[in-house]
Amino acid sequence: MSKRILIVDDSAIMRKMITKILLEQGHEIVGEAKNGEEALVFYKQLKPDIVTMDITMRVMDGFTAAREIVNYDDQAKIIFLSNLEKATYAENAERVGAIGYVSKSDSREILALIDKF
Amino acid sequence: MMKILPDVLPALSRMMASWVLIFFVVAMASSIGAVVNIKNVQSRINPQFHGESGYFPDNDQAGIRSALTRMHLFAGVSLASTLLMAGFGFAVFRRTVAPLNEIVAGLESIQEGNLDVTLQGAGGGETERIAVLINDISANFQEILLLIWNHSESSAVACRRLTELLRKLPDGNRELRETDAIQARIREIQTIIADFHFYDVSLDENKVLTG
Numbered sequence: 001m002s003k004r005i006l007i008v009d010d011s012a013i014m015r016k017m018i019t020k021i022l023l024e025q026g027h028e029i030v031g032e033a034k035n036g037e038e039a040l041v042f043y044k045q046l047k048p049d050i051v052t053m054d055i056t057m058r059v060m061d062g063f064t065a066a067r068e069i070v071n072y073d074d075q076a077k078i079i080f081l082s083n084l085e086k087a088t089y090a091e092n093a094e095r096v097g098a099i100g101y102v103s104k105s106d107s108r109e110i111l112a113l114i115d116k117f
Numbered sequence: 118m119m120k121i122l123p124d125v126l127p128a129l130s131r132m133m134a135s136w137v138l139i140f141f142v143v144a145m146a147s148s149i150g151a152v153v154n155i156k157n158v159q160s161r162i163n164p165q166f167h168g169e170s171g172y173f174p175d176n177d178q179a180g181i182r183s184a185l186t187r188m189h190l191f192a193g194v195s196l197a198s199t200l201l202m203a204g205f206g207f208a209v210f211r212r213t214v215a216p217l218n219e220i221v222a223g224l225e226s227i228q229e230g231n232l233d234v235t236l237q238g239a240g241g242g243e244t245e246r247i248a249v250l251i252n253d254i255s256a257n258f259q260e261i262l263l264l265i266w267n268h269s270e271s272s273a274v275a276c277r278r279l280t281e282l283l284r285k286l287p288d289g290n291r292e293l294r295e296t297d298a299i300q301a302r303i304r305e306i307q308t309i310i311a312d313f314h315f316y317d318v319s320l321d322e323n324k325v326l327t328g
Contacts, residue, residue, distance in 0.1 A: 011260035012253060034253070056317040056327060058235055058252060083263035085324040104260075105267040 003114055004030045006048035008039040008065065009081070010057040018052055018081065018107065025111050036065025043069050043076070050114055053098070055082040055089065063096055070097035077117050079110055133209045140202035147195035154188035216244040223251065230313045232259045259315050263325055266310050270323050273303045 005027050009015045015032050022029060030046045033039040037060040043051065051069065055062035062080060069076045078098040082089065083105070090101040100113040161181045216238060223236040232255050238248025280296045283289035311320050319326050 009260075010253070010256040013257045014260045034256075056315075058256070058316065061317070083260065083267055083325050084318070085326055088324065088326060103267065104264055105271060 003049040008033045009054040036060030039065045051078045066096045137205045140198040144198035147191045150191035157184040233316045
């Protein structure tokens with residue numbers, strides 16, 4: 001089933017890469033944010049089904065943004081997509097209310113995760 | 118007035134630049150006024166008339182004094198306007214040049230591999246836009262390098278497993294040399310990447326961590 005997805009990443013190249021993967025599976029990209037602050041604003045405006053969230057970003061990082069989004073909407077579905085070591089940060093992701101953590105080097109795993117929700 | 122000035126200047130600098138133009142116009146107008154009054158005075162001087170007060174005809178002294186006063190007034194306004202124009206012009210110059218200096222310093226640092234540099238683009242206008250775009254390019258560069266790092270690390274792990282398997286084979290020497298060469302190339306790539314300074318990321322024992 002097609003989902004409405006908000007992509008959050010400070011790198012335009014990464015946003016393109018993620019967009020390509022998601023569009024191939026028929027999902028809809030409703031918005032792109034380049035930091036956590038924009039992500040929060042866009043989340044409130046666009047009300048996406050899923051948010052893909054990078055972690056290291058200027059202005060506001062992904063963990064802070066995720067906390068803010070989940071505080072605003074406890075039904076928010078956030079999947080972290082990051083280059084950071086998964087074994088070290090997946091637990092942090094769960095603690096802030098995310099539904100998953102995917103490494104950018106295995107970014108296609110996000111598709112299976114999206115299909116679960 | 119502000120609409121005719123380029124967007125490259127931030128709003129406050131455009132306002133100051135407007136005042137520079139206004140003072141320039143006032144200075145020019147006052148200078149013209151002073152010159153006109155000099156000619157006015159000159160036209161009232163007739164060297165053929167020698168009255169009690171020298172060369173000036175007695176019945177035109179009041180007119181001459183009045184013209185001289187106007188001349189001094191215009192000259193004073195012209196001088197004051199020129200000084201104010203110079204002052205505001207200097208302020209505009211500093212407000213424009215200082216942010217550009219920050220951008221140049223930031224770019225020099227980034228080109229040396231310091232991707233943790235964040236440009237603020239103080240002053241607004243196009244310089245702020247340039248700073249934002251440079252930060253975006255730096256973020257792109259960082260993401261690509263970290264992706265390469267992670268892929269190369271996965272490749273190195275797979276290569277090591279393959280090496281162990283090949284060692285167990287009786288005739289795997291040629292393949293062993295190839296996997297050794299691949300591992301050497303991976304290490305070379307990782308050495309280059311490890312020389313960069315990343316924004317909020319460090320490479321610790323081949324792991325990508327925050328901080």
